[in-house]
Amino acid sequence: MEHDMEQEKNLVQKISLLKDIQPKSNWVLYVKTRILADYERIYADAGVGHESLIGQTLLRQGFGGRVGHLVSYLRYLEKPAFVLSAMTFLVLGGVGYQVSQNSLPGDALYSLRSAIERATMGSDPLASLEIAQRRLEDLKKVVEGNKVRNLSSATQEFNQSVETATKGFLALVENEPKKALQVSRELVQLQRGKTEIEQTLGASLGEEENSELQNATRILVEMEFADLTTRTLSAEQEELFKQAVSAYKEQRYEQALEYVWLIANNAD
Amino acid sequence: MEETNQYFSQLYDQYITRIYRFVYLKVSSVETAEDLSSEVFLRLYKRLREPGREIQNPQAFLYQIARNVVADHYRGRRVTTISIEKTTIEIEDIGDPTQGQAEVNLEMDRIRQALSQLQDDYQNLIIWRYIDELTVPEIAQIIGKSEGNIRVGVSRALEALREKIT
Numbered sequence: 300m301e302h303d304m305e306q307e308k309n310l311v312q313k314i315s316l317l318k319d320i321q322p323k324s325n326w327v328l329y330v331k332t333r334i335l336a337d338y339e340r341i342y343a344d345a346g347v348g349h350e351s352l353i354g355q356t357l358l359r360q361g362f363g364g365r366v367g368h369l370v371s372y373l374r375y376l377e378k379p380a381f382v383l384s385a386m387t388f389l390v391l392g393g394v395g396y397q398v399s400q401n402s403l404p405g406d407a408l409y410s411l412r413s414a415i416e417r418a419t420m421g422s423d424p425l426a427s428l429e430i431a432q433r434r435l436e437d438l439k440k441v442v443e444g445n446k447v448r449n450l451s452s453a454t455q456e457f458n459q460s461v462e463t464a465t466k467g468f469l470a471l472v473e474n475e476p477k478k479a480l481q482v483s484r485e486l487v488q489l490q491r492g493k494t495e496i497e498q499t500l501g502a503s504l505g506e507e508e509n510s511e512l513q514n515a516t517r518i519l520v521e522m523e524f525a526d527l528t529t530r531t532l533s534a535e536q537e538e539l540f541k542q543a544v545s546a547y548k549e550q551r552y553e554q555a556l557e558y559v560w561l562i563a564n565n566a567d
Numbered sequence: 568m569e570e571t572n573q574y575f576s577q578l579y580d581q582y583i584t585r586i587y588r589f590v591y592l593k594v595s596s597v598e599t600a601e602d603l604s605s606e607v608f609l610r611l612y613k614r615l616r617e618p619g620r621e622i623q624n625p626q627a628f629l630y631q632i633a634r635n636v637v638a639d640h641y642r643g644r645r646v647t648t649i650s651i652e653k654t655t656i657e658i659e660d661i662g663d664p665t666q667g668q669a670e671v672n673l674e675m676d677r678i679r680q681a682l683s684q685l686q687d688d689y690q691n692l693i694i695w696r697y698i699d700e701l702t703v704p705e706i707a708q709i710i711g712k713s714e715g716n717i718r719v720g721v722s723r724a725l726e727a728l729r730e731k732i733t
Contacts, residue, residue, distance in 0.1 A: 310729055314697040316675045317682075322587040322601065330605045331579050334612050335572060514569075 324544060325528040332521035403437050405452035413456075424467030428485050431457070431464040435492045442499055454504055461489070465511040472519050476526070480563065483519055486512070487553050516552040523559045536562045571615050578625050579608055585699050586633050592682065592694060593637045603640055607632045626701075627709040634691070681731035689724035696721050 402409040416430060434457040440446075441453040468486055471479040490512050497504055524547070527540055543558035586607050591600035610632050614620060622628045682690055688710075695701045695709070703721075707714045 306729065307725065310725065310732070311697050313674060313678050313732075314682075314693060314728070316671060317588070317592065317678060317694075317698050319675065320588045320591055321584055322604070326601055327583050330583075330601075330608065331576065333605075334579075334609055335576070514572075 325524065328521055328544075328547075329525045329528060332518070332525045335518065335521075403441055403446065403449045403453060404434075404456040405441075405446075405449035409452075424464070424471040425482060427460070427464040427467040428482060428489070431460040431489055432485065432492075434460040435489060435496075438496055438504075439492070442496055457493075458504065461493075462511060464489070465515045468515050469518065472515070472522055476519075476522050479519055480523060480559070483516070483556055484560070486516065487556060490516070490553060513550075513552060516556055517547075517550075520547055520552050520555045520559065523556075527559070527562065532562070533565065536565050539565065575608075575612050575615055578611065578629070582626065582629050583608070586629055588698065589630065589633050589694055590637060592679065592690070592698075594640065595679075595683065599640070603633075603636045606636050610636075624708055626705065630695070630709045677732065681728055684731050685724065685727050688720065689727050692717070692721050692724040693728060 402412050416433070434453070438453045438457045441449045464486075468479065468482070471482065493504060493512075520543070524540075524544070532540060539558050539562045543555045543562070546552075546555040546558060583604070587600055587604045590603045590607070591597070594600050594603065607629060611622075611625075611629060614622060614628075682693060685693070691710070692706065695706045696703075701709075703714050703717045706717045706721075710717075712720075
């Protein structure tokens with residue numbers, strides 16, 4: 300009886316050797332990325348932008364449409380009664396424009412600045428990222444100037460811009476991964492800027508936005524890993540890749556992305 | 568939808584190694600195991616995205632899909648058995664091929680060959696109980712049998728394996 304138990308124990312120990320059978324880590328990352336990429340594409344398609352109505356209209360019209368639209372208003376200048384009104388409008392509009400450029404979220408003229416930005420900058424992923432950078436600068440000014448009244452609006456505007464930029468970035472990752480890698484530096488800068496402000500404030504600016512930014516970075520890293528597994532890497536690049544994988548596993552996606560940049564910079 | 572994505576990611580990280588190993592022990596080819604394991608997780612992902620269709624027991628669900636996928640694979644290829652004996656064992660990330668490691672590899676190969684000669688349900692029971700270390704109730708949930716049946720089955724499977732090895 301005791302002998303049988305001993306034999307069984309030995310057999311179980313031998314069976315447990317098969318636990319060493321494991322998939323390749325690169326393959327594991329690659330498959331996950333491929334499956335999730337399908338979702339990301341749909342997610343990006345469904346992610347309708349938050350651009351203003353003005354911005355949407357101008358974008359749909361194209362350059363010719365925009366010029367034609369403006370020329371159609373010149374017919375009113377044939378009537379002198381309209382000239383003074385037009386001049387007043389232009390002067391006040393110009394002053395308003397200048398003032399609005401220095402406004403911060405929560406100020407009266409901020410909505411004008413925001414509308415102008417969205418109409419002139421468009422709504423592509425790069426523009427969305429640029430807008431998010433500007434909202435970050437606004438937030439910095441609010442925090443540094445201790446403008447408590449503006450803080451809530453500035454945080455809200457920043458979070459909204461991050462959400463839009465992240466969606467745009469995810470679309471870029473899916474459609475133009477090389478471009479995404481280039482602009483990912485901006486995204487990482489955004490994350491760092493946000494972290495600095497959070498440290499100053501001693502509070503989080505939004506867990507959901509943090510998660511979205513992290514998610515976008517993670518997906519890009521996975522895409523890049525999948526790409527790198529198909530390439531022949533030098534010894535130095537292999538070492539960087541190992542460090543990138545290690546950072547990824549520890550969920551330090553920004554760090555992993557930096558290693559990916561280094562690998563790209565080491566390419567001949 | 569983002570929650571689905573995260574849930575999938577969590578399940579994937581948790582089970583990919585076990586499912587891959589389960590499939591690999593059935594098909595004994597890295598390439599085929601990779602293809603079939605991908606298919607398992609793709610089916611999981613599609614299911615998670617179907618509205619109103621929750622998966623009560625992801626572990627049981629994944630092993631059931633894995634069994635189906637392996638069965639489909641053999642049916643599709645009109646192959647009834649694949650002998651692991653004729654394949655070369657592929658071991659990764661186990662370290663330097665020292666003398667001690669070589670002996671371990673040989674032992675692994677021997678166990679794997681013996682396992683491959685067992686009937687399919689015995690193979691499953693051995694893998695689940697002693698490699699994946701599932702509890703008897705967990706195995707009972709996967710194959711829908713009583714815990715008593717599982718205990719008897721595991722005991723018989725172990726005995727069958729011992730006979731193959733000796």
